[in-house]
Amino acid sequence: MKFLVSIIILIFLQACKQKQQPIKITSMENTDAKNNPYYSRTDTTKLNVSNDEWKKILAPDLYAISREAATERAFTGKYNEFDEVGDYYCAVCGNHLFRSTSKFASSCGWPSFFEADKEGVYYKRDQTYGMDRVEVLCKRCDSHLGHVFDDGPKPTGLRYCMNSVSLEFVGDSQK
Numbered sequence: 254m255k256f257l258v259s260i261i262i263l264i265f266l267q268a269c270k271q272k273q274q275p276i277k278i279t280s281m282e283n284t285d286a287k288n289n290p291y292y293s294r295t296d297t298t299k300l301n302v303s304n305d306e307w308k309k310i311l312a313p314d315l316y317a318i319s320r321e322a323a324t325e326r327a328f329t330g331k332y333n334e335f336d337e338v339g340d341y342y343c344a345v346c347g348n349h350l351f352r353s354t355s356k357f358a359s360s361c362g363w364p365s366f367f368e369a370d371k372e373g374v375y376y377k378r379d380q381t382y383g384m385d386r387v388e389v390l391c392k393r394c395d396s397h398l399g400h401v402f403d404d405g406p407k408p409t410g411l412r413y414c415m416n417s418v419s420l421e422f423v424g425d426s427q428k
């Protein structure tokens with residue numbers, strides 16, 4: 254009888270372990286760019302990767318924003334109030350997108366830039382949600398980054414309204 258009880262306890266403990274483990278492993282894998290074989294800050298070769306494949310590689314919030322054009326909540330992004338000197342790369346593929354010198358303090362709640370790397374982004378008209386906007390996408394991996402508006406500061410008059418999740422900052426001191 255005692256033996257039977259200990260077997261049951263053992264099975265129960267094992268079941269608990271199994272429930273907890275996958276969550277830990279997934280979150281570690283997804284936040285680590287090393288597990289993304291397409292990520293490179295030097296290779297600018299155009300990528301053609303399916304969303305099924307990206308879903309296996311990217312963290313859930315990055316997948317939702319970059320591949321399904323979701324938007325992070327205003328004032329929650331890590332780069333919204335952030336003014337270090339360096340460069341911003343695509344969090345999906347490593348493509349260069351912005352230099353910190355084009356970032357400005359905007360009250361909109363998302364990191365904002367007045368100029369993008371011309372080799373880094375392209376544009377698409379976006380008429381979803383009853384609005385007429387210009388979507389900004391990564392030239393290398395076609396990921397959604399945010400939108401661009403014409404109410405920005407000089408010299409361009411543009412405001413690139415980006416999702417922090419889609420960006421990865423590398424400071425000049427880290428290079």
Ligand SMILES: [Zn+2]
Pocket residue numbers: 343344345346347348391392393394395396
């Ligand atoms: Zn990209």
